[in-house]
Amino acid sequence: MTPEQLSAAIVGALTSLSEAGTITLPDGVPAEVLVERPKVKEHGDYATNIALQLAKKAGMNPREFAQLLADQLGAAVGIASAEIAGPGFLNIRVEAGxxxxxxxxxxxAGTAYGTSDLYAGQKVNLEFVSANPTGPIHIGGVRWAAVGDSLGRILTAIGADVTREYYFNDHGMQIDRYSRSLLANARGEDAxxxxxxxxxxxxxxATVLAKHPDALTLPDAEALETFRAEGVDLMFGEIKKSLHEFGVDFDVYFHENDLHESGAVERAIARLRELGMMYEQDDATWLRTSDFGDDKDRVVIKSDGQPAYISGDLAYYLNKRxxxxxxxxxxxxxxxxxxxxxxxxxxxxFGDTPGVNLELLIGxxxxxxxxxxxxxxxxxAGTVISLxxxxxxxxxxxxxxxxARYSTDSTIDLDLDLWAKQDSDNPVYYVQYAHARLSSIIRNAVDLGVVIDESTFDPSLLAVEQEGALLRALADYPRIVARAAELREPHRVARYLEDTAAAFHKFYDVAHVLPKGDEEPSDLHRARLMLVAATRQVIANGLGLxxxxxPERM
Known part of the structure; x- marks a missing residue:
């Protein structure tokens, strides 16, 4: 029984009590009920505080309300018991079967386990990395490559139509500095x-010179343009190659320069003028951002007629919408x-909703x-650590x-010695080893003639405490994926995988999965093998996100 199934059972119990007139809920029965794993395992498999939430609305004492709900749930299929704790909490135990x-x-379900339609029909533009093509991707950009790609996979898992986009910064002073650095190097000068x-x-x-041997004989402006055009293309090609080898590919590479050359900036400004959001002052054009929480209004067109940096942001956001x-x-x-x-x-x-139509994540x-x-x-790279x-x-x-393992809100100190280890101190090794061990059990089962067969599977045989703990961990997976997506926190999946791997190892330490010696395969062996197969699938799905x-072997 998953948390979602238990939530549905509680909603059903509340509905029955309401229809019978036993309780009266002015706002109606909630569509879903939050159930959580209790911090103390002796308290049960799951817990809910729904009685505390609804009792006052129903005009009842919380414990009285909880007792009515406990009696109703106690008769529900799959629930072994529902007990009242404290002022009105319900601790629920689920039958082993x-x-x-x-x-x-x-x-x-296979690879589909953990997916949902929570974001079905929603088109999401996910922009990440977007490093300037002036050097290799530095370690901060690598963090976004890992987190961004994982978030894209997680959002896709809950039904979103995700477009991964790279904003190619090919307009501005940094490109000029990069171009002058290339030219200086080619001339044998200091940067x-x-x-x-x-x-x-x-x-x-050197590559630019090999393609254009006469580049250094050109006038300065032409030479600089040659190194700019070729140098940017070469650097961006290396960035794409590095990201691809890292497992990160983008659907769209959007060029900042296109916004300025296509008239997109002018169109965005015109739209904001129509909305009454622009004004003129001190020979400059301003956007009324202070009306919406900014500390001051922002200059969009400077007094010399040149667009300010934010002008590109306006055009790019409107383009996405x-x-x-x-x-x-x-x-x-x-x-x-x-x-x-x-x-x-x-x-x-623009008339949109911050936090919904536009979200900014800071790493x-x-x-x-x-x-x-x-x-x-x-x-x-010289001055930075690269991908x-x-x-x-x-x-x-x-x-x-x-x-991806840490909240993006926190600074990471990555111990390279730890992450290079081939032992359980290394979190990724620990999780991958669990998958390899699960795969090995399944291979050995084939050799021993133990077959995973749903038609002969008896779920009630999985009654050992460690089996129940592992099953509850597996049941949590869809909720973890949905939560990671909604909070934009892929690290929740990583931490879940480590906890689930630990639950598997504890199970394997006490459970006799395969027959030994001349022992004949039993229904218990087959039941435990089914649990092994389910665990392997969940860990593979999570690693995929x-x-x-x-790996199947390590």
């Missing part, structure tokens, strides 16, 4: 004071924290540590899992 029945359901260094600059400058996206989610680094209020105010100025910094000391330099550095140190699976492999 009702819990065990979940295992074949998971096996039958400009505000330019870029590192081996990658030398490599790209015109492409039909219901939700636009943008992932930004910690240095962009100051952008949040103005971006949400911009959303409201904190990542520090890499080796031998107890922080890493600060990359051999290739390639991290993958070289611990591998793709460990990198993706480690970066994080973009991490589920």
């Amino acid at each position: 009702a819990q065990g029945a979940l295992a074949p359901q998971i096996v039958a 400009p004071e505000d330019g870029y260094g590192g081996q990658y600059i030398a490599d790209i400058a 015109e492409r039909g996206f219901d939700r636009c989610i943008i992932m930004l680094g910690a240095d962009h924290h100051g952008y949040v209020s103005r971006m949400l105010a911009m959303c409201a100025a 904190q910094l990542v520090n890499l540590v080796r031998d107890g000391e922080p890493l600060r330099m990359s051999k290739r 390639e550095d991290l993958v070289e140190a611990i591998g793709i699976d460990a990198a993706r899992y480690a970066l 994080l973009g991490v492999s589920a």
Whole structure:
């Protein structure tokens, strides 16, 4: 019995009591009831405080209300008992057969287990990484690559139509600094004071020269443009390649420069003028963002007639909405924290709902540590630690899992020595090893002639405490996925996988899954094998949401 099924049973019990006139609920019976795992396992399998929530509305004492509900639930199929605790909490125990029945359901559902239609019909634009094409992706961008791709997978799992988008910043001063750095390197000169260094600059400058041997004989403006055009394409090609090898691909690569060349900026400004959100002052054009929570109004067109940075944001947001996206989610680094209020105010100025039509997620910094000391330099990138550095140190699976494992609100200190370990201290190894061990049990079962067969499966045989705990963990998976999606927190899936792997190991320590010696396969062996198969499926599904492999052998 899943939490959702138990919630439905409680709603059914409340409905029966209401229809019988035993209780009166002015607002009607709730559509669903929150059930949770109690902190103390002796209190039962699940707990709910619904009696405390509804008793006052029903004009009753909470314990009296809880008793009526407990009596009703006690007669429900699959529920062993419902007991009152404290001022009106209900602790519920589920029959072993009702819990065990979940295992074949998971096996039958396969990769679909844990998916839902919660966001069905919603088009989501998920923008992440969007690193400037002026150097390799640094470690902060790598965090968003792992988290963003995982979030895209999780949102898809709950029915959303997700478009992964990369905003290609090919307009502005950083591109100019990058271009001048390439040209200087090709000429054998030092990088400009505000330019870029590192081996990658030398490599790209050499590649440009190989394609354009006469580039250094051109006038300065033409030479700079040659290195700009070729250098940006080469760098962005490397970024795409690095992300692809990391398991991250995008549906759309949107060029910032297109907004300025297509008239999109002018169209966005015109729309906001129509809405009464723009005004002129001091020879500049302003947006009334302070009307929507920003600390001040923002200049959109400067007094010299040049567009301010926010002009591109206006055009880009309107473009996304015109492409039909219901939700636009943008992932930004910690240095962009100051952008949040103005971006949400911009959303409201267009007549949209901040937090719904536009969401901004801020990710904190990542520090890499080796031998107890922080890493600060990359051999290739020069001043930053890059994606390639991290993958070289611990591998793709460990990198993706480690970066997705923590709340984006927290700074991460990644211990490279820990994440490179091949033992249970390494969280990703611990989860992957559980999957490999489960796969090994299933392979050995085939050799021993133990077959997973739903027609002979007896769920009531899964009555050992550790079996019940593992089944309850498996039952939690759909709720964890939905919660991770709604809160935009992929780390919930990672932590769940570690808890479930621990529950499996505790089960395996006490449960005799396969026959030994001359022992004949029994119904208990087959029941436990079904539980093993269900556990393997859930762990594989969860790892898939994080973009991490589920090895069958380790």
